[in-house]
Amino acid sequence: MSGGFEVLGEELETHAGKVDGLAERLRTAVRAAQQVSMDNSAFGVICQPFALLLDPFEQMGVQALEQGAESVADTAGKVRDASSKYAEREGVTGTEINRHGESL
Numbered sequence: 832m833s834g835g836f837e838v839l840g841e842e843l844e845t846h847a848g849k850v851d852g853l854a855e856r857l858r859t860a861v862r863a864a865q866q867v868s869m870d871n872s873a874f875g876v877i878c879q880p881f882a883l884l885l886d887p888f889e890q891m892g893v894q895a896l897e898q899g900a901e902s903v904a905d906t907a908g909k910v911r912d913a914s915s916k917y918a919e920r921e922g923v924t925g926t927e928i929n930r931h932g933e934s935l
Contacts, residue, residue: 838914838917838921840914840915840917840918843910843911843913843914843917844911844914846910847907847908847910847911847914848907850903850904850906850907850910851904851907853903854900854903854904854907857896857899857900857903858900860896860900861893861896861897861900864889864892864893864896865893868889868893869882869885869886869889870882871883871886
């Protein structure tokens with residue numbers, strides 16, 4: 832017979848905090864990418880069309896970082912939700928076991 836499993840809510844909360852830290856690092860990368868985006872006049876009048884060709888790729892990079900930051904932050908929230916649902920279920924199950932145990 833299996834020994835079962837145990838979910839440690841504190842460990843899940845700690846993990847969610849670490850995931851939040853990663854999301855913040857990604858948000859920092861987004862801000863950095865927005866700051867260093869090239870001005871289309873950086874190459875001068877003659878080469879400006881080349882800079883314009885690069886602009887969509889810069890924007891795609893910034894958008895990818897933004898989506899990554901949002902996704903990682905969302906994951907941290909889901910880990911926290913899972914932790915609270917485990918704790919809630921543990922409480923309900925414990926109450927039910929105690930209630931039925933008295934009648935045995």
